[in-house]
Amino acid sequence: MIKNLPIFKALEHDRWVRPFLRQYKKSLIVAIFLGIMTYVAGAGLMFTSGYLISKAATKPENILLIYVPIVLTRAFGIARPTFRYLERLVSHNWVLKMTSKLRKRLYDSLEQDAVFFNSKYQLGDILGLLSDDVSHIQNLYLRSIFPMLVSWGLYAIIVIGLGVISPLMGLWMLLVFGLIIFAIPIWSVLVNGARQVYRKQLQDELYVDLTDNVMGVSDWVLSGRGNEYLDLHVNNQEKLLKVHLKMAKFERLRDLCLQLLYLLGIISLIVWGAATFGGHPSAATNWIAAFVLAVFPVVDALAQLPGAAQETNVYQDSLVRLNNLPETKKSQSQKIELAAPYKLELDQVRYTYPGQSKEILQGISLEIDQGEKLAILGKSGSGKSTLASLLRGDRIPTAGSIKLNGISTSEFGDQMPDYIAVINQTPYLFNTTIANNLRLGNEEASDEQLWDALERVGLKQMIEKLPNKLETMVQEAGLRFSGGERHRLALARVLLKNSPIVLLDEPTVGLDPITEQAVINTIMGQLADKSLIWITHHLQGIDLMDRVIFLEDGELTMQGSPKELWDSQERFRQLKKADQGL
Structure with a gap:
């Protein structure tokens, strides 16, 4: 199902982005690892904090039951921003290296045909190529691919970790978080992604029309068709507004479904914790608080997936357009030496x-x-x-x-x-x-x-x-x-x-x-x-x-x-x- 999504079809024959995945593979792996560790540290901080708060409210049998969580809370509290900072450095360095080479390649591709470029593309298209497409590729990684890979890593940790303690609970989390990580984003791509593509098409048409017609506004006025141009522009704006409202309505429904799934996961942990540790009421309270609070940082990692997934349709358009550009010609390797007379x-x-x-x-x-x-x-x-x-x-x-x-x-x-x-x-x-x-x-x-x-x-x-x-x-x-x-x-x-x-x-x-x-x-x-x-x-x-x-x-x-x-x-x-x- 995932392979049939438009973005994956566009990446299948891509010659602009995929080469950089191989070239900077180590940096990509490090960035994903640091991203996972950021949320692991966040979950660890909430887990130990929840346990510590609830345990401190009761009479501890041993001072170590308080001291160890205090040390772990401090450790996770320091680790979380440290991992976050390192992840930003590595991921942004990776992406900026890639996009700098993409911009050079884009320039080389256009420069070899620069003399007649205006005869093949409209002004709005040229501006779109230069200002949007490379930025879209950058966002594809920072806002879609990185969060997706990090969420998959967290998903594996959650399912395996709970599965070791309770196989049945591990399978249940496999289903609940699977709906959050896979089903909701795919639903967003299939429903709202198409609307987003249509919205971008309308925006591009408005941009090109505005660019071309403002330059030729005197022709509209002299021909007595000024009102016709205004009506055309207003109609396109109304179409754009309708699409925007439909997208907003769907996003509200999608977010409600997400919140209900999060609530289901939290309630499941409370019930499971009570059943697993119910023999010791005080201990049950401590562990329930720990497990439930640990879920909230993970929710932050997963909440951005549906929006990021539906944006991939816009990135797909940029990938297709970049791959349709001519291949860069290899520069002359052998110097040509001519002698006078020149004919x-x-x-x-x-x-x-x-x-x-x-x-x-x-x-x-x-x-x-x-x-x-x-x-x-x-x-x-x-x-x-x-x-x-x-x-x-x-x-x-x-x-x-x-x-x-x-x-x-x-x-x-x-x-x-x-x-x-x-x-x-x-x-x-x-x-x-x-x-x-x-x-x-x-x-x-x-x-x-x-x-x-x-x-x-x-x-x-x-x-x-x-x-x-x-x-x-x-x-x-x-x-x-x-x-x-x-x-x-x-x-x-x-x-x-x-x-x-x-x-x-x-x-x-x-x-x-x-x-x-x-x-x-x-x-x-x-x-x-x-x-x-x-x-x-x-x-x-x-x-x-x-x-x-x-x-x-x-x-x-x-x-x-x-x-x-x-x-x-x-x-x-x-x-x-x-x-x-x-």
């Missing part, structure tokens, strides 16, 4: 996104020689960005090949920046110092090299005037600097990296014409000895390029030098005049 060759390159039928690139063949300045033009959706990702090796062509000096670009992995550097539309600067941002290009760069790179991009004088100079904080996303300054800092990073090929992916979008031309002049001047691949959708600075190609619907429709295209292609002349506002 990129595209041979009949075709590409179709996974799960789609439309071919984005259709048989592109191209050669880019050392030092050549190539512009790739085309409107949005023509395949420019896809081609850029293929050139960087982030994607593998559906057909054909892209090779740098005879080696497929997809084989370079983390070594690709050594040969192809990138300046994007919005260069990202981290919330750290200018020096740290620049050293992303070269970790070993000296301050003199940093100043030289800044001088080459025209930022040295401006940064020298700042109070902290190179130690000035950039602020998140580089908001301290203007768009043109951010592009120049990104160029300085590329200069420090000294890659032979530089890919410019719409590097001047969003800049005013004067700043744009200044950035273009700086880029062309400082990268004169590099191979340049400039992806753009307009023709500002196009005359500085050696060759221009046009992409349209994934095909090459025009190519040649700017002068050749001006002389032979009417369409090129019209586009250039339109771009210049003529």
Whole structure:
């Protein structure tokens, strides 16, 4: 029955969590042992305290009958918090080790597909993956698996301990506590677990809808459908409230059943104690008090099981989603060493996104020689960005090949920046110092090299005037600097990296014409000895390029030098005049 529960089915083929059970098996065993001993010490404390209190109320036959329980009470009183503290240290250390590696694995899995991740997942799904799933795995252990294993250990101790004294009482406790440990949690999973899954689905839908629709709220308003959106949101909230009320009603019924079972167990111990020790009224009182009080700490261990069990349905969703992520590719073990001249060759390159039928690139063949300045033009959706990702090796062509000096670009992995550097539309600067941002290009760069790179991009004088100079904080996303300054800092990073090929992916979008031309002049001047691949959708600075190609619907429709295209292609002349506002 237990193996048929959803969480166990999810764990059966799991490749994210189960490996850590084997890797940290010893720590897990120690944590479970310490957890059991915590409740054993608690039960021992209540047992000896109950015996001591009742025994002290009568005239003891021997002082040892009082002194020994006093010593045991102190010992158990010290042992309980000690075991508890050690259990928390071991279990949390175990879980934090596991989740830190899970987060790294999650990042590696997403990072290898980061360029096109947004095209495959909605924003709400991405946030859910990053913020919820690993935390759910952590809670699966701390709030479900650990308490479950500890309760099983206590169950065995209770049944065996009472069975040694009285086999019949041992069998009765086997039944009563079996209902508490197994039957009630399974009932919770089957009834309330399904409702909890439905509640989480509603919450996820609300989150995704809220994320997407708030970003597009202007579209709702402009289309006159604002009330429709509000009604949709209110209806989903009402569904969520109904599920919550049903769950609360069931939990009250379940807790009542638990309390009745606890009461049955306590009454059973009282009756059994009276029957077993009834021949000695004073002794009967002492032992009954001891056994009954010892049950209460055990109740604390078992009370959390039903709630923890029903939560496993939520954890199951996270397990399934994590296991559906792509396997992390093994990093390149052998370093690739290339020598100049560097030549990129595209041979009949075709590409179709996974799960789609439309071919984005259709048989592109191209050669880019050392030092050549190539512009790739085309409107949005023509395949420019896809081609850029293929050139960087982030994607593998559906057909054909892209090779740098005879080696497929997809084989370079983390070594690709050594040969192809990138300046994007919005260069990202981290919330750290200018020096740290620049050293992303070269970790070993000296301050003199940093100043030289800044001088080459025209930022040295401006940064020298700042109070902290190179130690000035950039602020998140580089908001301290203007768009043109951010592009120049990104160029300085590329200069420090000294890659032979530089890919410019719409590097001047969003800049005013004067700043744009200044950035273009700086880029062309400082990268004169590099191979340049400039992806753009307009023709500002196009005359500085050696060759221009046009992409349209994934095909090459025009190519040649700017002068050749001006002389032979009417369409090129019209586009250039339109771009210049003529």
